[in-house]
Amino acid sequence: MNPYETEPAHHGADEDGHRLVGSVADGEDTAVEAALRPKELDEFIGQEKVRAQLDLVLKAARARGATADHVLLSGAPGLGKTTLSMIIAAEMEAPIRITSGPAIQHAGDLAAILSSLQEGEVLFLDEIHRMSRPAEEMLYMAMEDFRVDVIVGKGPGATAIPLELPPFTLVGATTRAGLLPPPLRDRFGFTGHMEFYGPAELERVVHRSARLLDVGIDTEGAAEIAGRSRGTPRIANRLLRRVRDYAQVKADGAVDREIAAAALAVYEVDDRGLDRLDRSVLEALLKLFGGGPVGLSTLSVAVGEERETVEEVAEPFLVREGLLARTPRGRVATPAAWAHLGLTPPRQVPGGPGQGDLFAG
Numbered sequence: 001m002n003p004y005e006t007e008p009a010h011h012g013a014d015e016d017g018h019r020l021v022g023s024v025a026d027g028e029d030t031a032v033e034a035a036l037r038p039k040e041l042d043e044f045i046g047q048e049k050v051r052a053q054l055d056l057v058l059k060a061a062r063a064r065g066a067t068a069d070h071v072l073l074s075g076a077p078g079l080g081k082t083t084l085s086m087i088i089a090a091e092m093e094a095p096i097r098i099t100s101g102p103a104i105q106h107a108g109d110l111a112a113i114l115s116s117l118q119e120g121e122v123l124f125l126d127e128i129h130r131m132s133r134p135a136e137e138m139l140y141m142a143m144e145d146f147r148v149d150v151i152v153g154k155g156p157g158a159t160a161i162p163l164e165l166p167p168f169t170l171v172g173a174t175t176r177a178g179l180l181p182p183p184l185r186d187r188f189g190f191t192g193h194m195e196f197y198g199p200a201e202l203e204r205v206v207h208r209s210a211r212l213l214d215v216g217i218d219t220e221g222a223a224e225i226a227g228r229s230r231g232t233p234r235i236a237n238r239l240l241r242r243v244r245d246y247a248q249v250k251a252d253g254a255v256d257r258e259i260a261a262a263a264l265a266v267y268e269v270d271d272r273g274l275d276r277l278d279r280s281v282l283e284a285l286l287k288l289f290g291g292g293p294v295g296l297s298t299l300s301v302a303v304g305e306e307r308e309t310v311e312e313v314a315e316p317f318l319v320r321e322g323l324l325a326r327t328p329r330g331r332v333a334t335p336a337a338w339a340h341l342g343l344t345p346p347r348q349v350p351g352g353p354g355q356g357d358l359f360a361g
C-alpha cells in the first residue's frame with residue numbers, strides 16, 4: 001500500500017513525516033533506512049568538515065586505546081545524525097545503545113540505562129533537547145565523572161548512593177543545538193554541525209541507494225531526483241523509491257531523467273522540490289497579495305491551512321530557497337518566487353500602499 005495515495009491531504013506541523021518531501025522519517029522510511037545506511041565513515045557522503053573532524057576524534061581515541069569523547073550532532077532531520085552515531089560505534093568497534101530524550105521520562109530511566117552500559121559502549125541519545133530536567137542533571141555528572149547518584153527511598157529517609165559507571169561515549173543528536181542548556185552543550189568534547197547537502201552529494205546518495213535497491217538509474221535520472229530532494233538524503237531516498245515504483249509500472253524499471261520527472265510530477269513534487277502545500281502558499285502570496293507584504297494569518301486563511309502549518313511546515317524551506325522572506329510587515333515574495341511560478345511581478349507603485357498592508361499583522 002502506498003501511504004501517499006491513500007492519505008487525505010492533511011498538513012500539520014507534526015504531519016511533516018507524511019509529506020513526500022517531509023524530512024521526518026515515516027514508517028516506510030524506518031523500515032528501509034537500515035538497509036541504506038552507510039556503515040563506515042568513508043562510505044558517508046558529503047559533510048566533509050564533520051567527517052574530517054570526527055575522523056580525527058575517533059582515530060586519536062583509538063590510538064590512545066581510550067573511549068572517544070562525547071559527540072553532539074546537530075542538524076535538520078534526515079541529514080544523517082543517526083547514521084553517523086552508528087558509524088561512530090562501528091569505527092570504535094563498540095556496541096551501541098539507542099534511546100531518545102522523549103523516551104526518558106524519569107531520571108531513574110536514565111540511571112537504569114547508564115548503569116547497564118558496557119565499557120566503551122556508545123549511548124545514542126536522539127532528540128537530546130527533549131529530555132526531562134532531572135534526567136539532564138543526572139547526565140551532566142555521568143558525562144563528566146562517569147558517576148551517577150541513585151536515590152533510594154523517599155522523603156527524609158532518601159539517600160543518594162553513588163554508582164560508578166564504565167567509561168562510555170555519549171552521542172547526542174538534536175535538531176536545535178540552540179535549545180540545549182549551556183552546561184549540557186559544554187560537556188561534549190566535539191560538536192558536529194550537519195549542513196544541507198549540495199546537488200552533487202545528493203546525486204551520489206541516489207546512485208548509492210539505487211545500487212543497494214537494485215534500481216538501474218542513469219546520471220541524469222539521479223540528478224533529477226537530487227534536485228528535488230531539498231538538500232536531504234532521507235528525502236532523496238524516499239523520492240527514489242517512488243520513482244522506482246513508477247518505472248516498474250510504466251516503463252521497464254530503469255530510471256532516466258524523463259521517467260524521474262514524470263514520476264515526481266505525479267506526486268506533485270516540482271523541479272525545486274516544492275510540493276502542493278509549498279506552491280499553494282507561494283501562489284496565494286503572488287496571485288492574491290501581489291507578492292506581499294501580507295500577514296501570516298491572512299496568508300494562512302487564503303490557502304486554507306492552519307497558521308502553524310504555513311509557518312512551520314511550508315515556510316522554512318521557502319525561506320531557505322530564497323523564495324519567501326519574513327519581514328516585520330509580513331511575508332514577501334522574492335523575484336525568484338515570481339520566476340519559479342512563471343509569473344510577472346506587478347510594477348511597484350513608489351510610496352503607494354501595498355495591498356497586503358491592509359491585512360498585515
Ligand SMILES: Nc1ncnc2c1ncn2[C@@H]1O[C@H](COP(=O)(O)OP(=O)(O)O)[C@@H](O)[C@H]1O
Pocket residue numbers: 032033034036037038043044045046047076077078079080081082083084205233234237
Ligand atoms: N551522508 C550520507 N550518505 C549516504 N546516505 C545518507 C547520508 N546521510 C543520511 N543518509 C541516509 O538518509 C537516511 C536518513 O539518515 P538519518 O541518519 O536517519 O538522519 P537523521 O538521524 O539526521 O534524521 C538514512 O537512510 C541514510 O541512509
Ligand SMILES: [Mg+2]
Pocket residue numbers: 081082083126
Ligand atoms: Mg535520526
